[in-house]
Amino acid sequence: MDKPDILVMYPARPKAMAQLEETYTLHRLDQAEDRTAFLAEYGPRCVGIVTNGHSALTRADLEYLPNLQIVACSSAGFETIDVAALAERGIAFTNTSNALIDDVADAALMLTLACRRELINAHAYTASGDWGRKGMYPLLSSVRGKKAGIVGLGNIGKAIARRFEPLGLEIGYTARSAKQVLHRYFENVTQLAEWSDILVVIVPGGPDTDGMINADVLKALGPTGTLINVARGSVVNEADLIEALSTGKLGSAGLDVFYNEPNPDPRLTGLPNVTLYPHHASGTVETRDAMAQLVVDNLAAHFQGQPLLTPVV
Numbered sequence: 001m002d003k004p005d006i007l008v009m010y011p012a013r014p015k016a017m018a019q020l021e022e023t024y025t026l027h028r029l030d031q032a033e034d035r036t037a038f039l040a041e042y043g044p045r046c047v048g049i050v051t052n053g054h055s056a057l058t059r060a061d062l063e064y065l066p067n068l069q070i071v072a073c074s075s076a077g078f079e080t081i082d083v084a085a086l087a088e089r090g091i092a093f094t095n096t097s098n099a100l101i102d103d104v105a106d107a108a109l110m111l112t113l114a115c116r117r118e119l120i121n122a123h124a125y126t127a128s129g130d131w132g133r134k135g136m137y138p139l140l141s142s143v144r145g146k147k148a149g150i151v152g153l154g155n156i157g158k159a160i161a162r163r164f165e166p167l168g169l170e171i172g173y174t175a176r177s178a179k180q181v182l183h184r185y186f187e188n189v190t191q192l193a194e195w196s197d198i199l200v201v202i203v204p205g206g207p208d209t210d211g212m213i214n215a216d217v218l219k220a221l222g223p224t225g226t227l228i229n230v231a232r233g234s235v236v237n238e239a240d241l242i243e244a245l246s247t248g249k250l251g252s253a254g255l256d257v258f259y260n261e262p263n264p265d266p267r268l269t270g271l272p273n274v275t276l277y278p279h280h281a282s283g284t285v286e287t288r289d290a291m292a293q294l295v296v297d298n299l300a301a302h303f304q305g306q307p308l309l310t311p312v313v
Contacts, residue, residue: 002025003023003024004048004303005042005048006024006025006026006027006047006048006050007029007042007043007049007050008028008050008051009029009030009050009051009052010030010050010052010055011030012292012295013289015289015293016289016293016295017292019296020050020299024299027042027046039064047068047070048071048299048302049068049070049072050074050299051071052075053073053075053078053079053080053081053095054075054080054261056081057080057081057082058085068089070094070298070299070302071086071093072094072298072299073093073094073095073096074095074292075291076156077204079206079232081093083312091313092313093311093312094294094308094312095312096291096310097156097310098310100156100281100287101156101159102159103281103282103284103287104159104202105156105162105163106163107277107281107282108163109163112148113143114254115226115252115253115273116143116226117140118137118140143168145168146170146197147172147196147197148170148171148172148197148198148199148200149172149173149199150173150174150183150200151173151174151189151199151203151212151231152175152202152231153173153174153175154202156230157173160200160202161181169198171184172195172196173185174186174188174189174191191220193218194220196221196225198225198226199213199217199225199226199227199228200228200230201213203235204231204232205232205234205235209231209234209235211234211236212236213227213236213237213240213241214237214240215237215240215243218241218249218250219244219249221250223248223250224251225250225251225252226251226253228254229253229255232257233257233258233260236259238259238265238268241268242265242268245273252273252274252275253275254274254275255268255274255276255277256278256280258279262278262279264276294309294310297309
C-alpha cells in the first residue's frame with residue numbers, strides 16, 4: 001500500500017521526522033529553491049501538510065493542493081495560515097497550543113521578574129565593575145502587592161495567573177467574555193491597563209488584535225508600569241511602544257515577540273528599560289518535542305479515521 005504524501009513546509013523535531021519518514025512520503029518544500037514550481041509538481045499528490053505558525057499558507061497556495069485533507073501545525077498561533085480557506089474546503093486543521101502552556105507561562109514570569117528587578121541592567125552593573133566603583137545598585141520595588149493584568153485568559157493566561165498568585169500579585173484580566181474565575185474582569189484592555197502595574201499580553205495574532213496595545217493603553221499603564229508580550233508582535237503597536245519607553249511614559253517592557261522577526265526594530269535593542277527574548281517562550285527541548293509529537297499523532301489520527309487530538313477546524 002502506498003504511503004500518503006505529505007508536504008513539509010517546516011520540519012518537525014528529529015524523532016518526529018523519523019516517524020513521519022517511516023509512515024509517509026515526504027516532500028520537502030522547506031528545502032525547495034523554487035517554491036511555486038515545487039508546489040506545482042508535488043502539490044496535487046499531497047494529502048497532508050506539516051508546518052508551523054511562521055510559514056505562510058495562503059488561499060493561492062491551496063490551488064496547488066486539490067487533494068489536501070489535513071494541515072498539522074506545530075504552533076499555538078496560526079495567523080499566517082488562511083484557516084477560513086481551509087474550512088471552506090473542509091480541510092482539517094490542528095495546532096499544538098496545549099503542548100506549550102507551561103513553558104510560555106514560565107517565560108512570562110521570567111520576563112516579568114527580569115523587568116521589575118532590572119536583571120539585565122543589574123548584570124551589566126555587576127559585570128562592568130560598577131558595583132565596586134559606585135556602590136550598591138539602586139533599590140527597586142517588589143512585585144508583592146502589585147496588580148497584574150492579563151490580556152487573554154485562555155489556557156496560557158490561566159497558567160500565568162497561577163504563577164503570579166504565589167508572588168502576592170492581584171490578578172485582573174480582559175477577554176472576549178467573563179470567565180468562571182475569581183480574578184477581576186475588565187471590559188476592555190485600556191481599563192485593565194489603568195488598573196495594572198504589570199500588563200501581560202497573551203492573545204492570538206490576526207486582524208482582530210492587530211495593534212491593540214497602542215499609545216492609549218500604554219499611557220494607561222503608565223510610567224511605572226511594565227508590559228510583557230508573549231503573544232504575537234503584531235498585537236503591540238511597536239512605534240507607540242518605542243515612544244512610550246523612550247520618553248518615560250512606560251516604565252519597562254519584556255518582549256518575546258516582535259513586529260519584524262527575526263530582526264527587531266533597532267530602536268528597541270538600544271533601550272535600557274527593555275528585556276528582549278528571541279520568540280523563544282516555548283523554546284525547550286521538552287516542549288518542542290511534545291509539539292512535534294502532537295503533529296505526528298494528529299496526522300495518524302486523521303489517516304486512521306480517529307478523532308483529532310487538537311482540532312481547530
